[in-house]
Amino acid sequence: MTFVFAPSAELGRQTDSRMHIGLSESLTYLGQAVQPHDFDLSADLFDFGGQLQAGLRIPALSFSEYYSLVPTLQSGDLAQCRAMLAQMRSRGARQSGQIIRAVGHPGAEALTHSLSQDPDELLHMAAVSDQTLTDFTALLREGFGLMDAHVPDLAAEIRAIVHDILLGHAQPGSKVEFDGASHYQYWGLLMLNPKHHKTPLAVVEVLAHESAHSLLFGQTIEEPLVLNPDEELFTSPLRPDPRPMDGIFHATFVSARMAWAMEQLADVATLSPADRQQAAEAAAKDRQNFASGLSTVRAHGRLTQTGAQIMAAAEDWITR
Template sequence: MSLPPAPGFAPSAARGAALDAAVRARLAESLDAIADSAEDGIPCDRDAIRALGRAVAAHPVRSAVMVRYTEAVTAVTAEDLPATEAALAALADPALRAPPGPALRVMTLRDADLGPGGADAYRRVMDDDPETPLAVLPLEEPALRAASARVGDAIALLDDGFAEEIGAVAPEILAVRGRPGDRIQFDGATSFHLWGCFALNLGRPRHPIELATAIAHESGHAVLFGLTMGGPVVANPDGERYASPLREDARPMEGIAHATWVLARMHLAVSGMLGSGRLDATGRAIAAQSLQSIARDYAAGLSVMARHARLTEAGAAAFAPAEAYMASQGIGR
């Protein structure tokens, strides 16, 4: 299956829907392959998994589908038969075939939101960096209701194209909080293996502009994952480490490239907020300061990439319109 072409940099509902459809088409093929391979003797409801594949191909589904699929692939690769049987049983759950619903959904890390065993499954998929173990907790009900309202207010500050694209590539937001006392607090996370969702720390106060920028940040990662079909942006080995524009610690080039592309998207989002006429004086000051920081971090990331990055074909296609946009703002090469 070929990669989708990289469209213009401006977000849109059409681009989001196209990326989601492309990811789901590949996922549906993989689910059929899992059902076929299970015929070799792994006990499971193959018909239910094929039915899930048909649903995935036909319409958007909840992020739990990709999470459960990732768990199944991980278990099969590890040749862990009990884990494989459990993962395939989870894929057979009819609840996974339902569409996510028409509105953006804010949920938290609990089975009531994510399905039986869902909290642990989402944790396992998110906790993929052994150097920085995941340290997040679910929100309690009052905080979750408040978080949903805060997300709605923040997204309302973004241009319609952003809001509509986010609704296509990440209609679910996993609201969590950091552990009290941790020196480094979790801010947010996006993974191709969470397709349809990203996680945000909504357990601490943020100005609506800061929250809107964070949403643009995380959804930007989702869009880039869609543009590359979860493949790498760069060909640099993961073992190589470089200075990162967004992290204190040195990072692999893949992370730096993702961060740099996403900074361009954040710049576009904040510029749109500044030009909307909807911000008060305090909001304009916050947005203007944020724009300066974003431009500085983008230039730093691009400088590291210019010296060391080896872009893949998909990475180069995704970066071309991002660089063109930032260059039009007088930032970059």
């Protein structure tokens, strides 16, 4: 399938479907592998995989539990696997629309606990206040309203991919402060730090940023973007610390998507002159970041066919 750079509802839906079908196929494979050892567990894996194939869409937390299920199965602890699969299935289908949660508030406990077990410090978040939750939820609505009015294709793609938004701050004393984050193991989840996004325009840019990471996750089920080992580190356009080539690729593509969003808004005559100027300046910075990242990818990246096609699409848009 040819990758199209511009955002669209169809691209979002296809990506979401790819992730669920990929999970379905993996569960079916696991069911086949375990069948000689535990027929009932095998049947449950087949059944769950079949439900996903038939259209069941599950929440981010269920996706993350799959990544714990696999090593447990490989260890041979089939009793624990049965319990983990039952827990995974008990969460049922994801809710329709988007859910906005916040660390430290009802409804976010299980997700927050799961994220806190991850070795990535970025995912260990501190609670936000009641007022912050109220204010930032309203700001998110404004940001989506701005997209609905002027970049509806981006809004539709994001809604097709992002179904759970979790608000949180960096932990006190954290060495790394985040403004937004996403993780391939938590498909459908986007994490935002309300401290860093103060206007609807800023919300649009961070949503374009983080959803583009998720978009790439969903495009790389069959093969990765790059073949460079993670031990090779390079200068990143978006992070102060050296990053693996996969991270450089992500940052480069994401910069192009951010530029796309900001340039669209910079051309909206009904926006205030200040907002149009801010959007134009952000787009120019995003283009600079893309050029910086692309030079590193060209010099050192060992791209797969998927990676080459996606980067070519981004570059074609930038240089159009």
